[in-house]
Amino acid sequence: MKFEDFLSPAQEQEIADAIESAETGTTGEIRIHIERKCPDDPLHRAISLFDELKMYETKHKNGVLIYISIDDHKLAIYGDEGIHSIVGDEFWNDDIAIMVSEFKKGRYSDGIKEVVKRVGEKLAEHFPYEGGANPDELENTISFGDGK
Numbered sequence: 001m002k003f004e005d006f007l008s009p010a011q012e013q014e015i016a017d018a019i020e021s022a023e024t025g026t027t028g029e030i031r032i033h034i035e036r037k038c039p040d041d042p043l044h045r046a047i048s049l050f051d052e053l054k055m056y057e058t059k060h061k062n063g064v065l066i067y068i069s070i071d072d073h074k075l076a077i078y079g080d081e082g083i084h085s086i087v088g089d090e091f092w093n094d095d096i097a098i099m100v101s102e103f104k105k106g107r108y109s110d111g112i113k114e115v116v117k118r119v120g121e122k123l124a125e126h127f128p129y130e131g132g133a134n135p136d137e138l139e140n141t142i143s144f145g146d147g148k
């Protein structure tokens with residue numbers, strides 16, 4: 001699948017906007033990485049990307065990476081220890097189930113935006129923004145692999 005068939009440029013922008021909006025109420029950070037192939041276990045790949053993208057560089061250890069392989073139909077979500085120790089696997093599994101269900105209907109952008117909103121709400125619950133500086137510690141634009 002071409003990246004453009006998965007998300008149009010307008011949808012990419014909508015997702016970056018959804019991340020920006022989700023992050024306004026929290027010190028947490030959300031990123032998305034999309035690539036074509038994932039020969040490995042997607043969670044292992046997500047953990048490796050989390051490191052590569054320096055997503056551990058948040059003050060409260062509350063970065064969350066949503067990982068999608070569009071050709072191999074694999075998904076994973078990896079949250080840093082601050083948020084993962086609170087929500088556990090169950091929360092991420094529900095997010096993955098939402099994306100799988102929406103992706104099956106071809107609703108890629110909607111599925112991603114729904115999960116971004118849901119993760120943002122959970123981050124806001126446990127890591128609320130309480131005034132003062134709230135730097136955007138990690139970029140909101142989608143990170144693409146496989147040469148895009």
Ligand code: CA
Binds near residue numbers: 019139
């Ligand atoms: Ca951000």
